[in-house]
Amino acid sequence: MLKTDMLIDAKDIKSTISRLKNEEDFTLLLDITAVDYMEYPDVTPSRFAVIYILRTSNFKKQISIKAYVDDNTLEVDSITDLYFAADWGERETFDQYGIRFKGHPNLKRVLNHHQFVGHPLRKDYPVTKGQICTETEDLMDEMIPLLKRKGYTEADMEDLMMLNVGPSHPASHGTIRNFVAMEGETITACVTEVGYLHRGFEKSCETHTYSQIIPYTDRLNYCSAILNNIGYSKAVEDMLGIDITPRAKMIRVIIGELSRITDHIVCNAANMVDLGGLTNFWYIFAPRDKAYDLLSKLTGARLTNSYTRIGGLEFDLYDGFAEDLDAVIKDVEKAIEDSLSLIEHNRIFHDRTQDVGVIKQDFAISAGITGPNLRATGVAFDLRKDAPYYGYENFDFDVVVGSHGDVYDRIMVKFEEMRQSIRIIRQAMKELPDGPLNVDHQGIFLPAKKDVYGNIEGLMNQFKLTFEGIKVPKGEYYGYTEGANGELGFYIVSDGSGTPYKVKCRPPCFYSLGAYARIVEGNMLADAVVTMASMNFIAGEFDR
Amino acid sequence: MGLGAEANLGDSIITTKLDEAINWARSYSMWPMAFGTACCGIEFMSVAAAKYDISRFGAEVVRFSPRQADLLIVAGTITYKQAPVLKKIWDQMCEPKWVISMGACACSGGFYDNYTTLQGIDEVIPVDEYISGCPPRPEAVLDAIMNIQKKSYNESIIKDRERNFKGILDA
Numbered sequence: 105m106l107k108t109d110m111l112i113d114a115k116d117i118k119s120t121i122s123r124l125k126n127e128e129d130f131t132l133l134l135d136i137t138a139v140d141y142m143e144y145p146d147v148t149p150s151r152f153a154v155i156y157i158l159r160t161s162n163f164k165k166q167i168s169i170k171a172y173v174d175d176n177t178l179e180v181d182s183i184t185d186l187y188f189a190a191d192w193g194e195r196e197t198f199d200q201y202g203i204r205f206k207g208h209p210n211l212k213r214v215l216n217h218h219q220f221v222g223h224p225l226r227k228d229y230p231v232t233k234g235q236i237c238t239e240t241e242d243l244m245d246e247m248i249p250l251l252k253r254k255g256y257t258e259a260d261m262e263d264l265m266m267l268n269v270g271p272s273h274p275a276s277h278g279t280i281r282n283f284v285a286m287e288g289e290t291i292t293a294c295v296t297e298v299g300y301l302h303r304g305f306e307k308s309c310e311t312h313t314y315s316q317i318i319p320y321t322d323r324l325n326y327c328s329a330i331l332n333n334i335g336y337s338k339a340v341e342d343m344l345g346i347d348i349t350p351r352a353k354m355i356r357v358i359i360g361e362l363s364r365i366t367d368h369i370v371c372n373a374a375n376m377v378d379l380g381g382l383t384n385f386w387y388i389f390a391p392r393d394k395a396y397d398l399l400s401k402l403t404g405a406r407l408t409n410s411y412t413r414i415g416g417l418e419f420d421l422y423d424g425f426a427e428d429l430d431a432v433i434k435d436v437e438k439a440i441e442d443s444l445s446l447i448e449h450n451r452i453f454h455d456r457t458q459d460v461g462v463i464k465q466d467f468a469i470s471a472g473i474t475g476p477n478l479r480a481t482g483v484a485f486d487l488r489k490d491a492p493y494y495g496y497e498n499f500d501f502d503v504v505v506g507s508h509g510d511v512y513d514r515i516m517v518k519f520e521e522m523r524q525s526i527r528i529i530r531q532a533m534k535e536l537p538d539g540p541l542n543v544d545h546q547g548i549f550l551p552a553k554k555d556v557y558g559n560i561e562g563l564m565n566q567f568k569l570t571f572e573g574i575k576v577p578k579g580e581y582y583g584y585t586e587g588a589n590g591e592l593g594f595y596i597v598s599d600g601s602g603t604p605y606k607v608k609c610r611p612p613c614f615y616s617l618g619a620y621a622r623i624v625e626g627n628m629l630a631d632a633v634v635t636m637a638s639m640n641f642i643a644g645e646f647d648r
Numbered sequence: 649m650g651l652g653a654e655a656n657l658g659d660s661i662i663t664t665k666l667d668e669a670i671n672w673a674r675s676y677s678m679w680p681m682a683f684g685t686a687c688c689g690i691e692f693m694s695v696a697a698a699k700y701d702i703s704r705f706g707a708e709v710v711r712f713s714p715r716q717a718d719l720l721i722v723a724g725t726i727t728y729k730q731a732p733v734l735k736k737i738w739d740q741m742c743e744p745k746w747v748i749s750m751g752a753c754a755c756s757g758g759f760y761d762n763y764t765t766l767q768g769i770d771e772v773i774p775v776d777e778y779i780s781g782c783p784p785r786p787e788a789v790l791d792a793i794m795n796i797q798k799k800s801y802n803e804s805i806i807k808d809r810e811r812n813f814k815g816i817l818d819a
Contacts (some may be wrong), residue, residue, distance in 0.1 A: 216729070217728060217729040224764070229763070230763075231762050232763065234762075234765070234766075234767075235728060235763070236816060237728045237729050238817060239732055240732055272737055277684070277689070278683060278684050278724065279685050279686075299727075299729055302729065303725050303764060304760060304764040307762050308760065308761075320759075323687055327690060370693075386697065389694075389698065406783075406785065407691055407783050408783065644686055644687065
């Protein structure tokens with residue numbers, strides 16, 4: 105049975121984690137969540153357990169730690185002074201489960217609105233019980249302590265201009281709200297509020313079978329839906345202990361990298377629009393539409409593809425796929441060239457992006473920032489190299505790193521990563537093996553239609569898989585892949601039935617957004633807009 | 649001297665009904681306010697981009713200020729937390745105004761049948777056009793815009809549009 109790596113006493117959370125951080129080099133806090141064992145078939149010491157997932161500084165090893173929480177107090181020690189990332193991680197756990205973290209500087213809801221009563225991810229909260237919110241909060245309860253910590257007196261605060269940016273603002277994607285205190289054009293303090301797109305992904309997972317969740321994962325990071333499909337399917341396949349076929353692996357690599365390209369295209373195009381360069385948007389968006397045509401030929405959908413299945417893929421490649429893919433890649437290469445020719449020697453572009461929104465390396469690690477945003481600071485962390493899966497170790501590609509961690513680096517890292525993805529795709533297309541596409545396992549994959557209509561075993565098999573879902577063995581598992589935004593992890597708890605007991609997605613940009621307020625403080629407001637665009641915050645992912 | 653059809657007309661005058669002229673002008677110059685919150689917002693970007701080119705319908709002036717827009721396109725899931733914001737934006741738009749509800753989430757909550765998602769934006773604001781799909785293809789959005797154009801053709805400047813709408817956030 106799959107278990108967490110460590111089971112500790114709730115009293116020892118702080119001491120254990122600080123030992124792991126300082127002596128065993130677990131410097132990256134990936135995620136904090138909790139599990140409500142109220143309906144779990146096994147007897148547990150108490151109803152709630154908190155889960156911490158950490159990773160070492162060489163990124164090769166990760167560890168999950170579980171501690172049962174005392175039912176009477178529902179309180180554990182906060183680890184916010186060890187990791188910056190714990191701030192939002194603990195807030196979310198409090199919001200969804202009602203577990204309090206002693207010593208947390210600002211323990212309030214983060215995803216649900218302030219008029220919400222109860223804790224939705226508890227098993228006794230009905231999934232459809234919505235609660236109306238009549239007004240947004242003013243956020244002064246966070247802003248005033250923040251300014252006080254920065255040394256402002258009540259009289260000083262009179263001179264500051266309080267400005268609300270978002271949620272409906274062209275630069276904030278309609279879902280991020282930043283409340284800033286400004287001195288002239290400079291931001292002195294910033295409070296970020298999210299949750300405007302919290303769609304209850306994790307709660308919905310608990311009422312659907314494993315296969316039915318795949319469409320939900322599409323809508324996490326909707327710019328690269330297939331990478332989410334792959335991340336989730338891989339986690340479930342690891343729990344089942346099955347190895348998918350070589351052909352499926354290779355197709356997942358190809359389509360996943362194409363997905364990464366489209367994601368970076370959207371991010372960079374939107375970033376240039378926020379800088380005022382609309383031409384780039386037209387240049388880079390055209391090949392993306394071509395890529396969508398290819399994906400809709402292959403999967404039937406442009407944006408939300410739901411292409412993977414547990415144990416394989418929905419369809420095999422169609423005839424003529426290779427030529428189409430080649431044309432798309434050529435277009436993307438040309439678009440990158442075109443776009444770069446517009447900005448490479450553009451003085452305005454350089455002045456607006458260089459030395460703006462700088463993220464320091466040690467802060468990025470502490471805040472749990474991963475993916476292109478971390479690589480732009482110069483840390484060469486890429487799960488495709490550090491913990492390879494699907495044969496990424498056999499491809500010849502480079503990890504792209506920046507040097508300065510500013511907006512310019514982040515844009516250029518994304519451009520270069522597109523080129524590296526193209527390299528991977530070209531190698532993978534050459535190596536594409538023949539053979540079966542999906543695993544041949546009757547408890548996992550739907551039988552062929554001739555069996556469904558031809559014999560009783562096939563019919564029953566189809567019936568059981570459709571109605572009960574794939575029976576995943578009891579246990580808890582954290583599966584991870586390199587998503588477009590960083591480490592995309594799924595922490596899945598199974599009770600042995602066809603429906604997951606709990607699914608927690610580790611969204612890469614949730615933690616980047618938690619750090620965003622600290623990054624933009626001291627910068628100009630206009631630079632904060634550009635910084636936000638360059639960090640690729642996807643609302644579906646951080647709000648889930 | 650113009651180069652189009654007006655070149656042949658010289659300095660003559662065309663008479664028409666005021667409603668006709670105004671509706672004609674209005675329907676080909678919809679200024680959308682894109683309230684894009686999620687995946688549909690990305691698909692709306694595709695509608696605006698080169699291939700589908702919303703400007704063929706005169707609706708390319710995408711504004712993010714409700715004061716400058718007459719067509720609200722709600723593209724994406726609206727949660728209970730977002731609902732007051734949407735309501736405020738709708739209230740701030742000047743008459744005449746139209747609403748397109750784009751995608752399954754905005755129309756009905758889609759498959760997010762849970763504690764956080766508003767089960768259709770028509771619980772909060774009135775809707776003129778619903779687009780199905782998750783997300784809809786860009787052609788569907790263009791179709792909705794054409795339907796709004798037809799709708800706006802039947803307006804009259806002397807009559808206010810009837811609104812007997814009462815949503816869950818209306819006191």
